[in-house]
Amino acid sequence: MTAEDPYIERLLKRMTIEEKAGQLTMNGAQGLGRLVNPDTGPEPGLQSTLDEIAQGRLTGLFNADDVKLGHAMQKIAVEKSRLGIPLIFAADIIHGLKTAFPVPLGESASFDADLCSRTARATAIEATAFGVHWTFAPAVDIARDQRWGRVVEGAGEDPWLGSLLAVARVRGFQGNDLRANDSLLACPKHFAGYGAVQGGMDYNTADIPETTLREVHLPPFKAAFDAGALSTMASFNDTGGVPSTGNRHLLTGILRGEWGFRGLVVSDFNSEKELVEHGYAADDADAVYKAVMAGCDMSIQGGLYLKHIPALVKSGRLKVAVVDEAVRRVLRVKKALGLFENPYRSLDPARMATDIRRPEAIALAREAGRKAIVLLKNDRGLLPLPKSGKSIALIGPFVTDKNNALGPWMVFPDMKSAVTLEQGVRAALGANANVTVVQGSGIERPLDGGIDAAVAAARAAEVVVVYVGEATNMSGEGASRVDITIPKVQIDLIDAVAAVGKPMVILLKHGRALELPNSVKNAQAIVCTWFLGSESGNAIADVLFGDFAPQGRLPISFPRRAGQQPFYYNHRVTGRPSLTEGPPIGARYREVSTSALFPFGHGLGYSTVTYSATEIDQPRISKSGRVVVKARVTNTGTRKHHEVAQLYLRIKVAEIVQPLRALKGIRHLDLNPGESAAIEFVLTAQDLAYVHADAKTRADAGEYEVVIAPDSTAGKPVSFVLSGT
Known part of the structure; x- marks a missing residue:
């Protein structure tokens, strides 16, 4: 057992129960900076917050938008509260502060851990210059139902890729030293199983078998904590009937007991109060008791911990030792951030002028945008377009x-600096560009004469680029959708333009995989452009005109129809798998193929590649041995190409039925025309292991299939055997 910090222990002994409850209470601060009247002083909303700070009744604030006010608040906490415990300032900085990077799902399409780490580092520099110590990110929920709006916040459907990028983002946010002025405490969320909500409906229940919870949903969290993350946020959903904020099995049994996590757990916005709505707690006081007992250390918004913990302790229902342990975890994190030694770290208003929207951050946003773009289709080499x-x-x-x-999830957006597609295209083509711009329709409503104007423009042009998809409010929290389609008014626009018969490029704006109408599927070129952030227009233009060849890969599977959800590549094999021939007796729908329209891992470039047959260095290994998996990739086209080679594994016979394929590795290759590269992956028994019914992870003896391929459906596997010794 790790010895407790003497300084923290001395503080605990001096604290009243009200001050302890205050250290477990965080409230929102957005807008408070605008409540200061120069003639009369602070308005009531701000004054009450300042009073709470002076009384030691707040641990910190979130989404504060005024670094000068944050500095003033910290001064009150340190110099006027009885114990001088510093505040911690937090915010939902998900994919950038003022310099917006691609939404996490889009950035994950890069399959590039280094890129994700660098954008997180750039985000940390801006966020800490804005007065933030702690971000409620990264979201590491594995999401397999595209109806769920929060798919956009995570890394997609695969736990191996999700774990890789979770580590990259945590390390990027936090840097090499948590006490550094530009270190941003990471908060992997939402713990746990939020991506499995039924029907893809936000806040809904999630009924997850323990093996699936441990095999699919928990690995990115464990990876993030192993990378140094010292906080996590409880999810809104219940799992097996127990809401996460009150789930002792999750927050104490697994997180603290099995994993030895020593950081803090924070509720999601009012999620402890929602234990009452769940029917899990009788009233607010009961909700507080159950949340604290489960291991939820800090309450966000609502003030229920501050209101009820003192009374619960005085009544004897809640032991003060339980409260002390929660406070200990909060203070430990504050000390790890260096706030006791340097309470004004990240609260320097001068940094606002130097560290927000640095040129290198803007350049990185453009790079990230380019690398996030996925070319789904490019018939007859329509792209890149000539300049x-x-x-x-x-x-x-x-x-x-x-x-x-x-x-x-841009809490403090800088809309003015966003580069539109028109701006990006005109910048790429110069002043003499022969470009016509027509809106054609609104996002969900028609425009008078809009389609007629679009058709006329298409007839007059040699190439048509149609930019369609989702609005910002159609993805994200509370934005679950029954039909994951492009709005009908836009489909009508696409249909009309497609009927003109000109070569057509479809650019998709989206925060999830979409069901695509025939007029999109039949277009010569289809490009995923997600929500790319500040440099959207420039990044898209770079790819459209070939200054940068697309290299993104899908972190989610595109279904053929919305009704296939939940839909993901690494599903278990059924007893009656779908057959391509013969009677319809397999696991399939009457109306549509069970295959993906575009599978996980899919992405084209502006050249072509071939893969040699996958080879292994030996047909049998022991549990202490290893197998080397090899292939050769060749650029058979005429342009430079960036390939993302992927390694997939399957066990043929297992104690618990395993996925048809599971990603186990990736390699990034830059190939000149005609160039080949040999690639190798090394697999050990640890790589073959999966979670068994006893919750233990181990590899079964037996036959395994491996393949190196460009996506999750390609390639012919080769087999090897893992012996029982």
Whole structure:
């Protein structure tokens, strides 16, 4: 057992129960900076917050938008409260502060851990210059139902990729020293199983077998904590009937008991109060008791911990030792951040002028945007478009739109700096560009004469680029959708433009995989552009005109129809698998193939590649041995190409039925025309292991299949055997 910190122990002994409850209480601060009247002083909302700080009744505030006010608040906490315990300032900084990077799902399409680490580092620099110590990110929920709006916040459907990028983002946010002025405490969320809500409906129940919870949903959290994350946020959902905020099995049994986590757990917004709505707690006081007993250390918004913990302790129902342990965890994190030694760290207003929207951050946003783009289809090599000699019609509701460039979860957005598609294209082509811009329709409503104008522009152009998809408010929290489609008014626009018969590029703006209408599927070129952030227009133009070849890969599977949800590549094999021939007796629908329209891992470039047959160095290994898996990738085209080679594994016979394929490795390759590269992956028994019914992870003896391929459906596997010794 680790010895407790003497300084923290001395503080605990001096604290009243009200001050202890205060250290477990965080409230929102957004907008408070605008409540100061120069003639009369602070308005009541701000004054009550300042009073709470002076009385030691707040541990910190979240979403504060005024670094000068934050500094003033910290001064009150340190110099006027009885014990001088510093505040911690938090915010929902999900994919950038003022420099917006691609939404996490889009950035995850890069399959590039280094990129994700660098954008998180750049985010940390801006956030700490803004007065933030702690971000409620990264979201590491594994999401397999595209109806769920919060798919956009995570890394997609695969736990191996999700774990890789969780580590990268935690390390990027936190840097090498948590006490550094630009270190941002990470908070992997939402613990746990939030991505499995039934029906893809936000806040809904999640009924997850323990093996699936441990095999699919927990690995990214464990990876993030192993990388140094010292906080996590409880999820809104219940799992097996127990809401996460009150789930002792999750928050204490697994998190603290099995994993030895020594950081803090914070509720999601009012989630401890929602234990009452769940029917898990009788009233607010009961909710507080059950949340604290479960291991939820800090309450966000609502003040229920501050209101009820003192009374619960005085009544004898809640032991003060339980409260002390929660306070101990909060103070330990504050000390790890260096706040006791340097309470004004990250609260220097001068940094606002130097560290927000640095040129290198803007350049990184453009790089990240380019690398997030996924080329789904490119018939007859329509892309890249030439920079001269062709007239282009840019059509669609997003061509000139800044408001939907950044995407959901930008708490402090800088809309003015967003680069539109029109701006990006005109910058790429120069002043003499032959470009026509027509909106054609609104996002969900028609425009008078809009389609007629779009059709006329398409007829007059040699190439048509149509930019369609979702608005920002159609993805994110509370934005679950029954039909994961492009809005009908936009489909009508696409249908009309497609009927003109000109070569057509479809650019998709989206925060999830979409069901695509025939007019999109039949377009010559289809490009995933997600919500790419501040440099959206420039990043898209870089790819459209070939200054940068697309290299993104899908972190989610595109279904053929919305009704296939939940839909993901690494599903278990059924007793009656779907057959391509023969009677319809397999696991399939009457109306549609069970295959993905575009599978996990799919992504094209502007060249072509071939993969040799997958090879292994030996047909049998022991449990202490290893197998080397090899293949050769060749650029068979005429352009430079960036390939993302993927390693997939399957066990043929297992104690618990395993997925048809599971990602186990990736390699990034830069290949010149005609160039080949040999790649190798090394697998050990640890890589073959999975969670068994006893919750233990181990590898079964038996036959395994492996394949190196460009996506989750390609390639012919080769087999090897793991012996029982």
